[in-house]
Amino acid sequence: MSNLISGVLEIEPKSFGFLRQIKSNLSRLPNDVFIPPPLIIENRLLAGVEMEVTTETDKGGKVRALSVQTIHGMKPEAWQALPRFEDLPAISPQKHLALERDSKGATERLIDLFAPLGEGQRALIVAPPRSGKTMMLQNIAAAIAHNHPQHQLYVLLLDERPEEVTEFRRSIRGNVFSSSYDDNLGNHLRLAKLVLEFVKRQTETGADVVLLIDSLTRTGRAFNAGQQSSGRMMTGGLDARALEIPKKIFGAARKIENGGSLTIIATILTDTGSRMDDFIFEEFKGTGNMELMLDRSLAEERLFPAINIRASSTRREELLFGDMTEAHQKLRRAVNDLSPKEALQKMLKLLAMFPTNEAVLKKFSA
Missing domain, CATH: 2.40.50.140 (Nucleic acid-binding proteins)
Structure with missing residues (x-):
């Protein structure tokens, strides 16, 4: 039977x-x-x-x-x-993936105002150590699950601490795929490749998929240590072919014309003191179409979310902002001449004064 x-x-x-x-x-x-x-x-x-x-x-x-x-x-x-993933025409993100849920969600509101996410975004969260990247990723995941329940939400955690894996699983409504640092390198590589193929297959069917990755740095380290050497060594002991698969994973993010989307939001480490990590960051720098820069000095002063507003932005943001583009640009100009600390403090005061981003923007659209 x-x-x-x-x-x-x-x-x-x-x-x-x-x-x-x-x-x-x-x-x-x-x-x-x-x-x-x-x-x-x-x-x-x-x-x-x-x-x-x-x-x-x-x-x-x-x-x-x-x-x-x-x-x-x-x-x-x-x-x-169905057409295969690589044959589907990719276009710039055009539908805003809004994160704002309530007046207290400063992380979500600041991202919506200064570095918005769209369906199909290739987003990079650049994070020094202890700058709050994990909590930020959890907030983003929770906001997407709450505001966009029709999207398929997945999280890929590679070489992370087991307790962080547990925290993610308990904090979001979505599937968390993990290979923590006590797993073998072979499992890191296998899981990363399978998750990539899985989200591509879903996108082919017309689904809107969101994949959060923590982190590209550890993914790069895993492929450097776990795959066969090419014989060519680069800066910091990184093999010349180590980043091929990590780049394919991050590069898979796209909005399909008249179809679904694959949004990828990935963290990457910087200022760790490792030459390898610096090289991995340089290889991914500029490959996204949204960058959110975290600032360790802000985190050390307990200013959260520790976002460097001036350094954070989204390419073709006008496609997501629509009629409110001018108001968003006026808001950015209002903080552009300030230091990262002053800009964040000013924005946190504005968020406390106005319960919604719409109310903030009305102040700058007058």
């Missing part, structure tokens, strides 16, 4: 695959369904597809797929007719 089982396909180097479970962190488990190569070839399956299969269990207790019933909720033929 056959059973129906669903999961996310991971294809191994020898062309067979297994169904991994989202609720189990996409981990390799002994009872994962085996997907034979002929089934993959026949259905033109790609890594990362979420599918439902009929199965049988052999005498040894191993579960094997017999046929593919659905792929992302569609018949296999319908899924096969």
